[in-house]
Amino acid sequence: MKKLLISTLIIVGTFLLSGCSGIRPHTQGDSWSRIQEQGRVIVGLDDTFVPMGFQEKDGSLTGFDVDLARAVFALYDIKVDFQAIDWNMKENELNNQTIDLIWNGYTKTAEREKKVAFSDTYMKNDQVLVSLKKNNITQFSDMQGKILGVQTGSSGYDALMGQPEILKNYIQGEPILYDSFNEGLMDLRAGRIQGLLIDKVYADYYLAQMGTREDYNITTGAFESEDFAVGIRKQDQQLREKINQGLRTLVENGEFARISKKWFGEDVAPDSLR
DSSP: OHHHHHHHHHHHHHHHHHHHHHHOTTSSSOSHHHHHHHTEEEEEEOTEETTTEEEOTTSOEESHHHHHHHHHHHTTTOEEEEEEOOGGGHHHHHHTTSOSEEOSSOBOOHHHHTTOEEOOOOEEEOEEEEEEGGGOOOSGGGGTTOOEEEETTOHHHHHHHHSTTTTGGGSSSSOEEESSHHHHHHHHHHTSOSEEEEEHHHHHHHHHHHTOGGGEEEEEOSOOOEEEOOEEOTTOHHHHHHHHHHHHHHHHHTHHHHHHHHHHSSOOOOGGGO
């Protein structure tokens, strides 16, 4: 009886161990072989970030990054599944392996490079201050004593807090934090904040689509231009190489330019990819 019990425990223990490893077979090492075998990759995104990745009225996802990710992985016959995530937790989602990639207007920063690896830069961006034209805010110093909004966990928030002399020192108290730019723009229109620090690509596209561009000032200050890239787990070097190779192929065959012109009216590929 004792021998039978011990044998049973050994079998159960072995099953549990193998079961655990079966749940996350890609915990260690590069994910490329697993992605290739399964024929699918999971991309995390903020699904309110126009025009990079956002929901249409029917609930379907669209956007520049959505099209670009699909085009890159189509080269390898791999399907892209997109998963909406809490943008403030994006690096945790990636490293906990809830998602395989962060691909959604994700800016390279020194702080983020401590947590994740990045693909080659595929687009440039600036942080801009959006304000109602009637408030006569045409430079950052015009925010003196006024209330500013910014998205939680965004590169704009990092820039604001990391270089307070550029904008933060002018504003009243601490910035108001929003989960999405949409919420910030609603408060801006309602007068609850007087300025919103936001990605230029979002501001240009959103206001143009809403037909309200003439009601707003878009002010560029002294923050440095940003590099958009794909966020990848540090161990996923082969996956990183495949994405970089895919981006260069799309530039060479003209598909990158076609996608860019669809969303921005121009080819936004940086010289580094040409």
